[in-house]
Amino acid sequence: MTGNAHFYATSEDECFVQIRKLISMIPANNTTKAEMIAPKQFREEISPYFNANPKKYISALVSEDCWQATPGKVVDLVRNLGIAAGGTVMEDCRVLEACREGKYTSVLVQTHDKKYVEYRTEHFVNALGSGAGKLCDSMGIDAGLYPVRHQAFITRRLPMLGKHGTNLDMLIDRQDYKGFSAVYGQQIAYTGQIIGCASPKLDAMRIDKNLKVNTKAFLEIVSEMFSEWIPDLAGVGIQAVWAGYYTEPRYIVDPELGLFVGMRGHGFMLSQYIARMYVDKLLGRPVPEYFEKLKLNGPGLSEKAFK
Numbered sequence: 001m002t003g004n005a006h007f008y009a010t011s012e013d014e015c016f017v018q019i020r021k022l023i024s025m026i027p028a029n030n031t032t033k034a035e036m037i038a039p040k041q042f043r044e045e046i047s048p049y050f051n052a053n054p055k056k057y058i059s060a061l062v063s064e065d066c067w068q069a070t071p072g073k074v075v076d077l078v079r080n081l082g083i084a085a086g087g088t089v090m091e092d093c094r095v096l097e098a099c100r101e102g103k104y105t106s107v108l109v110q111t112h113d114k115k116y117v118e119y120r121t122e123h124f125v126n127a128l129g130s131g132a133g134k135l136c137d138s139m140g141i142d143a144g145l146y147p148v149r150h151q152a153f154i155t156r157r158l159p160m161l162g163k164h165g166t167n168l169d170m171l172i173d174r175q176d177y178k179g180f181s182a183v184y185g186q187q188i189a190y191t192g193q194i195i196g197c198a199s200p201k202l203d204a205m206r207i208d209k210n211l212k213v214n215t216k217a218f219l220e221i222v223s224e225m226f227s228e229w230i231p232d233l234a235g236v237g238i239q240a241v242w243a244g245y246y247t248e249p250r251y252i253v254d255p256e257l258g259l260f261v262g263m264r265g266h267g268f269m270l271s272q273y274i275a276r277m278y279v280d281k282l283l284g285r286p287v288p289e290y291f292e293k294l295k296l297n298g299p300g301l302s303e304k305a306f307k
């Protein structure tokens with residue numbers, strides 16, 4: 001368990017207004033704890049190394065009991081659950097094309113040893129992440145998906161920077177600034193490294209570029225933001241940077257069409273839960289009303305639903 005601190009620059013910030021509204025709606029007996037703190041409390045409540053004069057912000061929302069998971073362990077668990085239930089995991093295979101014939105889907109797969117195998121199934125799920133759009137195109141489904149670059153960095157090992165000598169909690173700035181819509185990061189408790197990301201605002205316009213390359217703008221914004229928060233970080237070396245794909249523009253979860261795509265920037269956090277609903281829907285169990293909105297022809301869910 002750990003905490004989060006969201007910084008706000010102005011009281012007109014739409015996110016700030018929403019959060020204020022949400023806090024006022026939390027019933028008194030709710031165990032969720034979130035609190036607005038003033039800049040003068042940042043050193044005490046966030047980090048003793050925090051900028052002593054943080055002019056950029058009017059307040060921060062500190063929420064407690066947030067949790068973080070290790071993706072590798074989660075993926076391993078999901079695979080093992082599948083195997084225990086009688087499933088098979090095939091490594092290093094490539095789905096080449098798929099085509100629907102009535103209630104069946106034929107899927108052509110190239111296997112690890114370069115054999116071509118055609119599967120015919122009543123339940124095919126396209127959950128190919130950044131490769132999903134191409135398969136949709138080959139099936140004549142116009143999903144309008146596109147990959148967007150998302151960049152990350154990790155520092156060298158550092159002493160614990162959080163309050164009471166613990167690791168630094170997740171810090172988040174959600175301003176629309178220099179082409180990014182959020183900068184965030186946290187300190188890994190086991191190694192002391194800070195791992196962070198910046199979410200792109202403009203990358204949809206750059207999809208024709210090589211998305212695997214990190215940008216100068218990314219390195220500049222994370223350096224600026226992290227050293228604004230904790231000035232001592234200005235001299236700290238970055239150990240590695242990398243970039244991966246988000247699939248935009250929206251979640252499309254549609255059991256009738258076999259689509260589980262467009263997981264965007266929250267896919268690790270939310271997709272396991274949504275996948276469970278997907279199975280419930282296939283089995284005829286009740287699903288929440290918003291699940292229907294995620295269909296290809298549905299309106300989707302607004303970005304704010306996740307904030």
Ligand SMILES: Cc1cc2nc3c(=O)[nH]c(=O)nc-3n(C[C@H](O)[C@H](O)[C@H](O)COP(=O)(O)OP(=O)(O)OC[C@H]3O[C@@H](n4cnc5c(N)ncnc54)[C@H](O)[C@@H]3O)c2cc1C
Nearest residue numbers: 094095128129131150152244245263264265266267268269
């Ligand atoms: C740098 C970065 C940081 C992120 N941080 C967070 C975070 O903090 N929290 C969060 O919730 N989400 C985060 N995300 C988003 C999250 O990773 C995605 O939303 C999520 O991984 C999407 O899951 P998926 O299963 O739909 O697709 P993926 O995880 O992309 O999985 C799709 C798989 O299909 C494979 N594939 C593609 N095409 C084919 C093909 N033709 N044949 C066979 N296999 C194929 C791919 O190789 C891949 O293994 C982050 C993403 C990035 C890039």
